[in-house]
Amino acid sequence: MLAPVASRLSRAETVFADQAYQGLEEAINSELDWRLQIVESEEDSGFSVEPKRWIVERTYGWFGGWRRLDREQERRTDSSETMVRFAMLRITLNRLG
Structure with a gap:
């Protein structure tokens, strides 16, 4: 499923994702040799701009x-x-x- 995307993004090394995509980390690391970085939110601070x-x-x-x-x-x-x-x-x- 991710192979067509990988051929178009050959220079990509890191993928930033929401916490909902945490389960895809192993698939992305093994299939595409990309690093998945889950952006953590600071839940106790109310509204904050996510990096x-x-x-x-x-x-x-x-x-x-x-x-x-x-x-x-x-x-x-x-x-x-x-x-x-x-x-x-x-x-x-x-x-x-």
Whole structure:
């Protein structure tokens, strides 16, 4: 299941994950030779920003202006992936100039 992802992310070494993915640690380490790092939360402190999570949430927020990414409208996964890449290209170009 993870092999197609590994071929596209050949430079990846560490995968940051939520505590819900703790059971996949052995599979990811053995199949992909990646290190799974579970991000621990500080439960006793109330609200706190989780490390690395804000990067993902911010990126999803940028996609809010793209209607085709707002809902799953594409029939094929490669079309959906292309739209994500196109959106990130436009976002990056807008930030550069």
